[in-house]
Amino acid sequence: MKKQKSAYWQKWNKTYKDELLKNILPFWIKNGWDRKNGGVYTCLNRDGSLMDSTKSVWFQGRFGWMMAYAYNHIKKDIKFLDISKSCCEFLENHCFDKDGRAFFEVTADGVGLRKRRYVFSECFAAIAYAEYSLASGDKVWGKKAVELFKRIRSFVADGQKWMPSKYTKAMVAQGHSLTMILINVANVLKQISNDPVLDQQITESIELLVKYFIHPEFKALLETVGPNGEFIDTLSGRVINPGHCIETSWFLMDVAVARNDSALLETALKILDWSWVWGWDKKYGGIISFKDCRNLPPQCYEQDMKFWWPQCETIIAMAYAYKLTGDKKYMEKHKLISDWTWKHMKDKKFPEWYGYLHRDGTVAQPAKGNLFKGPFHIPRMLVKTWELTKDL
């Protein structure tokens, strides 16, 4: 007997597709895509007008990936492929320095402005190349993706040379971001390559997370720990970033499904449950930016703001957890976060969502993009959760 679909999930399923194809992607294609130089602008004002032509290298990769991902998963629109290719080519032609490292920002026509001590630009380029290769069937981009992935690993392995610490030897620490992003990058690349380095990376990253970053004494996954996972009892060592942890939880669900690993699924759900307790704002709703694991006042200025991306990650993670467990508590939390997000993040007048809200849900500033917000978390959530909820 075919299981009857849930009206709750099917209402959301339709909403995700409509929001993606009628509002979010058209906004960025119309206002962001640079038809002249290739690639994408992200510093757009509320109505989509350009505030700054500086290009974020992260977003050349993120939008390149996003358009190919939308093509592969939700709509075979040839324009999506063209845009993805435009971003990949802009990356390849303009966004890498002679030393093989990618820039962080470049001019409209692709002159390098700034490099940073991280490999996120490279990571997002790699997923763009891989997803575009899958979408277009052009194996050259797949090969470039794997080469770049190996280069990223070599940069990380020789961190002292490529990404020298800001701190002296008296403060050795490691961050959660790099560990978690490499899981996602490897997962995307596995679609176009069976190179064993990809599974090796996923296994290594998960081991690090479990061994070092998960701190049961705080029921938390910490952002920064010592070289052997030591708790660092300082303002920065105590930081919990609930949205980040929740993003990690669904990256782990991806791996748990692929590997049919129920212990890993338990770990993912534990991180999700803990991080919801830290992140959900019982007074105003929404997922808050930062907490201190000893409940002291967090010192980042944005600590009590509500940003777009933690809400998106939570929507994905709750739908995913419900799909994998059938546990009603995840549906209830999906409803809480979704209602709050749609009510506060959506702009009634212009298609793309706001990104920066005060704790109480009022808009702090109405621009739709900058070097850190662009066409990624919101459309990724819409495609991913559309897919997760198809059969619910």
Added chain:
Amino acid sequence: MKKQKSAYWQKWNKTYKDELLKNILPFWIKNGWDRKNGGVYTCLNRDGSLMDSTKSVWFQGRFGWMMAYAYNHIKKDIKFLDISKSCCEFLENHCFDKDGRAFFEVTADGVGLRKRRYVFSECFAAIAYAEYSLASGDKVWGKKAVELFKRIRSFVADGQKWMPSKYTKAMVAQGHSLTMILINVANVLKQISNDPVLDQQITESIELLVKYFIHPEFKALLETVGPNGEFIDTLSGRVINPGHCIETSWFLMDVAVARNDSALLETALKILDWSWVWGWDKKYGGIISFKDCRNLPPQCYEQDMKFWWPQCETIIAMAYAYKLTGDKKYMEKHKLISDWTWKHMKDKKFPEWYGYLHRDGTVAQPAKGNLFKGPFHIPRMLVKTWELTKDL
């Protein structure tokens, strides 16, 4: 005939002294001063309890200066001298690296943790040494101050080596902070040295400000401009930091008085008037953190927050402008900013003020210090404005 004193100003004059000597300084002396290792802790929670023993090098200099300044100007308390000396010695013994550059943060017992690409740590050390030398009569510290000042100038002159830009050659820019802070540092050092380099620095800095950073087309002093003062039409190039500009305005008043330079006073008042228009929040009161000179949405997360220090700078500047001009509009603005600040920044329960408020004046997080907030802007405002209003 002796001019009658104003009840308005005398009420404030008494308030400044009481607040300084009964609340602010005792809070930091009790909770911040490190009697064991010397120097000062600043990462204090609302009630003064220690949240993090990492020491800010900026604040070793700032508190060292502050205690000597309070000694020199408002109360000849020998304990103030002891504390100032303790900070100067901690700086000298622990806060400089082998290359002559100062650290940005060190451990409780003075192991260097991190250096930054700026010379602010060095600048605050120099004013501590100079003010302590003046207070104690110990000329050795005065000599150290001038030597350090010259070293700072050599670091700045060879910026490529000592403070390499984060950007490539495609984005050359200069910032307002360094230019303005050197005016203040030189001014403090002039009390203990007649080395001509000090006046030379002041003259150079003022020329840069007037020629490059003041942009009449926006009625603004910009934070970042091109090498020849060019307007950079990007998110970061358009930033106005009203509190910073207002601080600069009273640094210039100091010089205008010392040099009896009425044209410079006009410039200072112009910057103050412009920056008040940009900074004063007509809806909620208080000086806002950032504006965009084309009135686009500023992208720093704290853009619409109210921090403690811009309010302090504005209180000083308005009292100063009134004292120098007798223009009632400055008294009116002094009243606006003072009433707002005392109402929102003061903690009713514990002596030191809050530092981080939302735009509407509610407390964003209640800690009293971190690596950026400590015993400097508030007590400096209290002593300086107490002095300015003595005869009003």
